[in-house]
């Protein structure tokens with residue numbers, strides 16, 4: 115009997131694209147639950163004791179690096195933050211959709227987010243060069259806090275996976291992409307003009323591509339205020355359109 | 357598919373803050389730069405830093421009178437005089453520039469609010485009027501071991517915001533990043549480095565990258581303590597290891613290992629020093645604030661080595677809360693209030709909710725000291741150039757630039773990454789020639805072949821043998837039990853012998869999985885031997901150092917000994933040697949003569965030699981130890 119009295123069954127999606135013999139399938143593993151068990155602990159135990167070929171990604175194991183997005187019983191979550199005690203004793207794991215599969219539960223979010231950053235030019239477009247002699251430009255703390263709130267996205271991809279539009283349209287900026295655009299649009303240090311912003315925001319791959327079902331908002335592990343973000347972008351789009 | 361041999365001007369191994377800050381400096385100067393990283397750069401462990409980044413801007417009332425001189429002094433004291441003071445000086449002078457530059461890159465630093473503010477200081481709630489003329493400047497919070505409030509911060513997500521801002525510059529400049537790539541071998545001829553061999557973590561294939569300058573920016577190696585660390589799973593020290601494996605480049609001060617006072621028990625996840633900086637307390641099982649008795653002056657905000665030792669002692673003395681995962685103490689931040697916790701310490705609040713299921717505004721947080729930071733690493737000179745190997749550089753936690761000596765102050769590491777990245781990047785930009793790379797491809801082919809054969813040999817082993825994971829767990833137990841906060845000769849002697857045995861076990865590992873592709877078991881098995889080597893050097897250096905300095909505490913030699921040990925440990929390890937070769941060099945010229953830190957023990961063994969005499973032998977001693985000549989200042 116396990117310490118919590120539960121034996122857990124994991125059904126895990128398996129496919130190794132590097133192996134010509136490999137075909138996509140589900141594989142089951144059983145382990146004993148222990149107190150405070152996260153999916154980080156559980157998957158490592160499976161790999162170290164049952165199947166050393168299992169691929170998955172964890173780095174920080176503290177819900178800050180965004181490496182470990184996965185579908186758990188159909189919902190995109192961070193594996194490291196998910197405790198088995200919150201799950202039934204049959205747990206189905208799939209890799210996040212939308213992103214390219216690396217193998218088993220591991221997907222290539224890095225390439226997706228880099229491309230998104232390039233497309234939306236997600237950096238501060240500063241007017242002047244940095245002056246090492248000068249003190250910093252001032253900013254109101256409230257505004258700094260607002261920017262920080264949307265800067266907190268860890269690019270885990272959970273929202274992208276939950277988004278119906280992102281699942282069918284590769285070009286759609288996606289929830290995290292829209293949030294990233296808003297983060298720079300609200301930052302006065304970014305001196306892009308209204309016309310330039312209009313280009314980025316107001317097309318079918320920008321905020322008007324979003325059909326507003328808010329699946330993204332419910333799955334974001336960082337609880338980003340995505341609702342407010344889209345409202346902000348729509349306002350900005352309308353004002354820049356004038 | 358990547359070609360088997362490619363070339364670039366500058367190869368940066370590591371996409372954390374240090375590597376990326378270095379890369380953008382070289383790229384902005386027009387060089388071709390390639391970054392390798394185990395993970396997409398924004399997932400590097402720099403993103404996990406919470407509390408803040410030290411820079412003496414002196415913007416708020418509690419920072420009045422602060423300047424780089426004060427910061428420098430705090431850093432030298434914090435190091436327990438183990439630092440290279442010239443480097444600490446360069447660091448403190450440049451930190452304000454580097455932090456303001458991050459504001460330029462977009463970091464949403466928390467700002468000063470002019471007018472009435474409420475803070476918690478030494479257990480009291482106080483009201484302080486911030487000058488209106490400072491409104492909107494970068495705000496500071498208090499951290500351990502500092503004379504002034506100096507840590508600049510963005511909520512409790514400073515590392516995240518800083519890394520995203522610097523990576524945005526990398527994207528803006530179009531720097532190529534190859535992620536899921538691991539440098540496994542340096543290309544060199546014994547005196548000059550020409551790049552590295554990389555293993556692709558998507559396909560398992562090896563390729564060689566030739567470069568005029570190669571930078572190791574691979575972060576810390578906390579995972580030699582297994583799970584007993586706040587570090588990410590990717591902090592396995594492979595950058596330090598491949599430098600060590602050249603047999604020529606030394607690692608500095610590997611026995612200097614920092615334990616952070618407040619990691620969650622049992623997971624080891626960190627909650628920032630900012631919790632105590634903002635007024636949090638440490639309590640024992642009876643709810644007693646033992647740090648007030650132990651350190652009346654700095655209380656919870658003495659340096660980390662000192663606080664961690666008091667905590668460990670308190671638990672040894674039976675005042676810890678006993679659990680099946682071992683004892684812990686409490687962190688109390690309830691009095692800071694819900695609003696403060698959910699804004700200024702938001703990441704802490706979330707971690708408590710997600711990993712412990714508790715609300716820190718209502719409940720106590722279980723904490724215990726845990727391995728946190730590697731002061732040791734690839735030994736470099738003030739310009740970031742590795743000893744004994746031209747063309748090789750190191751920056752950030754992977755390096756021993758040596759501004760931290762035997763104890764790094766909280767907030768000084770993030771600041772180091774961007775200061776060193778900026779300065780070393782500038783140095784590289786200035787020294788790397790514009791012409792083509794003049795190197796025999798033979799060195800690349802040889803290194804490539806060596807790496808491929810190593811993987812093939814491991815995959816080919818048959819029969820029965822230990823597992824790489826078993827060796828990792830055994831190593832972790834040796835390290836935490838015998839090379840931890842309190843050390844002694846008997847334990848360390850056993851640790852050295854046991855790690856030596858584990859190293860032999862590494863040569864007998866047999867894999868259970870032979871799947872094509874990256875093969876996670878093979879990937880880890882290729883690393884574990886390197887990890888055990890780093891652990892062994894750590895234990896051996898600690899055994900040899902018969903004094904106590906900063907984080908290195910010997911119960912059998914409890915005094916700091918400036919007569920015999922005012923030096924830095926260097927470890928080299930040639931391929932054929934059974935044991936590493938340990939030697940020493942002077943710490944650097946002393947501008948601030950050794951004295952009392954202002955917290956911790958005051959008793960010590962004084963220098964036998966006049967400071968002037970010590971200083972006279974520094975240059976020669978360091979050159980003999982392999983330091984490359986430093987032309988001019990940065």
Ligand SMILES: Cc1cc2nc3c(=O)[nH]c(=O)nc-3n(C[C@H](O)[C@H](O)[C@H](O)COP(=O)(O)OP(=O)(O)OC[C@H]3O[C@@H](n4cnc5c(N)ncnc54)[C@H](O)[C@@H]3O)c2cc1C
Nearest residue numbers: 370371372373374394402407408539575752753767769770
């Ligand atoms: C939980 C936590 C909180 C912290 N909080 C603070 C704080 O508040 N203030 C502060 O000053 N310091 C803090 N620190 C310390 C500080 O965050 C680190 O020292 C610093 O971020 C290290 O940065 P780096 O760039 O040197 O390395 P990292 O950010 O660790 O980056 C290392 C990079 O190297 C890559 N890499 C590693 N090996 C290889 C290889 N073989 N091949 C290719 N790439 C490789 C990785 O993929 C990664 O990109 C904290 C540390 C931890 C663990």
Ligand code: SF4
Nearest residue numbers: 277324325327328330
């Ligand atoms: S609200 Fe918009 S962005 Fe969010 S899931 Fe729905 S369509 Fe996607």
Ligand code: SF4
Nearest residue numbers: 267268270271273334
């Ligand atoms: S918005 Fe939330 S869910 Fe989407 S990538 Fe960012 S942190 Fe993840």
Ligand code: FES
Nearest residue numbers: 173175179180194
């Ligand atoms: S491992 Fe970093 S977010 Fe889960």
